[in-house]
Amino acid sequence: MPTPSRETAERLDRADPLIALRERFSLPEGMVYLDGNSLGALSVGVPAAVQTAIVENWGRHLINVWTEDGWWDVPLRVGDRVGRLLGAQAGQTVVGDSTSVHLFNVLTAAARLRPDRRLLLVEEGGFPTNHYLAASVARILGLEVRRVPMPDMASTLRRLGERVAVVTAGAVDFRTGELWDVCAVTDAAHDVGTLVVWDLCHAVGALPLTLDADGVDFAVGCSYKFLSGGPGAPGFVYAARRHHGDIDQPLSGWHGHAEPFAMVPDYEPTPGIGRLRVGSPNILSMLALDAALDVFDDVEMTAVREKNVALGDFFIEAVDAHLAGCGFELVTPRRGDRRGSQVTLRHPEAEGIMRALNKQGIMGDVRPPGLLRFGFNSLYISYTDIFTVVEALRSCT
Numbered sequence: 340m341p342t343p344s345r346e347t348a349e350r351l352d353r354a355d356p357l358i359a360l361r362e363r364f365s366l367p368e369g370m371v372y373l374d375g376n377s378l379g380a381l382s383v384g385v386p387a388a389v390q391t392a393i394v395e396n397w398g399r400h401l402i403n404v405w406t407e408d409g410w411w412d413v414p415l416r417v418g419d420r421v422g423r424l425l426g427a428q429a430g431q432t433v434v435g436d437s438t439s440v441h442l443f444n445v446l447t448a449a450a451r452l453r454p455d456r457r458l459l460l461v462e463e464g465g466f467p468t469n470h471y472l473a474a475s476v477a478r479i480l481g482l483e484v485r486r487v488p489m490p491d492m493a494s495t496l497r498r499l500g501e502r503v504a505v506v507t508a509g510a511v512d513f514r515t516g517e518l519w520d521v522c523a524v525t526d527a528a529h530d531v532g533t534l535v536v537w538d539l540c541h542a543v544g545a546l547p548l549t550l551d552a553d554g555v556d557f558a559v560g561c562s563y564k565f566l567s568g569g570p571g572a573p574g575f576v577y578a579a580r581r582h583h584g585d586i587d588q589p590l591s592g593w594h595g596h597a598e599p600f601a602m603v604p605d606y607e608p609t610p611g612i613g614r615l616r617v618g619s620p621n622i623l624s625m626l627a628l629d630a631a632l633d634v635f636d637d638v639e640m641t642a643v644r645e646k647n648v649a650l651g652d653f654f655i656e657a658v659d660a661h662l663a664g665c666g667f668e669l670v671t672p673r674r675g676d677r678r679g680s681q682v683t684l685r686h687p688e689a690e691g692i693m694r695a696l697n698k699q700g701i702m703g704d705v706r707p708p709g710l711l712r713f714g715f716n717s718l719y720i721s722y723t724d725i726f727t728v729v730e731a732l733r734s735c736t
């Protein structure tokens with residue numbers, strides 16, 4: 340590979356089979372947006388879809404939108420669209436609440452499926468909400484939480500064996516971008532009869548997932564990052580079909596009832612994934628997500644993955660070539676197959692550097708301790724964008 344330069348970046352862009360997809364997103368002129376791992380860019384089809392939903396559906400059909408326009412089933416229909424990206428057969432994914440709410444629901448449901456076990460393992464360094472919720476679930480059910488570094492998760496499972504009810508972890512580390520082996524950790528858990536709950540916030544839409552094939556029990560995630568569902572877009576929850584009949588979730592709201600309009604006081608969950616619904620969903624936001632998902636009908640996840648690995652490689656090589664001696668430390672694995680769609684650099688002046696980048700129209704973000712995160716969404720990021728960032732990083736150190 341020659342030393343990365345603007346010319347090599349432009350050549351790579353000309354050869355990029357996905358470059359045209361950039362037109363499907365509305366990005367401010369002149370901005371380089373590398374924060375799509377936090378909030379994805381606006382998909383151009385979304386405003387019209389939401390406008391139609393408001394004016395044509397809600398405005399004209401009022402209460403009948405739930406039946407006439409099929410809105411009651413939108414959580415399941417859009418759930419299946421997300422499920423396709425998870426490697427899930429239809430009928431195992433539903434969208435509705437935030438990742439946090441879904442996580443609370445399935446962590447509790449999973450632990451209830453292992454009533455004689457007292458331990459809940461949580462990935463050390465995982466997203467804070469996951470720790471907070473695991474602690475709450477543990478208080479409610481009388482469990483003990485253990486924080487385990489991901490590299491030790493499989494061996495810890497072997498050591499603690501049948502004491503572990505549930506293990507929960509993110510497939511991609513939100514700080515470092517490190518990608519974990521979903522299949523291997525799931526197998527290690529199942530070897531000792533433990534159930535797994537994966538957090539796919541930083542993985543869905545960024546890489547091909549194979550939840551059914553990997554035998555995953557439960558998974559949750561958000562849709563506002565690589566899926567571009569919009570701020571506060573509904574999260575999703577996946578539950579393998581084999582568990583549906585036994586799921587006893589704590590948030591047993593009426594949308595998950597077998598006969599919601601029977602208006603009876605006793606809860607009877609609907610068969611299937613619908614039981615993981617809770618209350619009235621934020622349907623307008625869900626329809627924004629529905630429109631944002633259209634782009635995934637026209638692209639293979641293998642091509643998305645191939646490009647974000649190549650973008651990451653290009654970034655890392657450019658950092659090596661142009662930022663040596665500037666105080667940056669790469670904290671993301673160098674190997675493309677060991678990282679998600681984000682590269683993180685540590686620097687003692689991270690906050691000031693990000694402020695300087697922002698002034699030049701470059702968006703990334705900073706997470707403690709001193710980590711500059713750059714997300715590479717294959718659908719709208721170019722090699723030229725990446726070279727622009729590396730040049731800007733050089734200018735502000």
Ligand SMILES: Cc1ncc(COP(=O)(O)O)c(C=O)c1O
Pocket residue numbers: 437438439440466468469509513538540541561574
């Ligand atoms: C890995 C991870 N899990 C959970 C969350 C929380 O999601 P939510 O705010 O949708 O509950 C986030 C992001 O906010 C996240 O990055």
Ligand SMILES: Nc1c(O)cccc1C(=O)C[C@H](N)C(=O)O
Pocket residue numbers: 376377378513571706
């Ligand atoms: N969900 C967010 C929000 O509601 C406001 C601001 C940022 C977020 C994020 O998604 C943060 C993100 N999960 C992270 O990886 O840090």
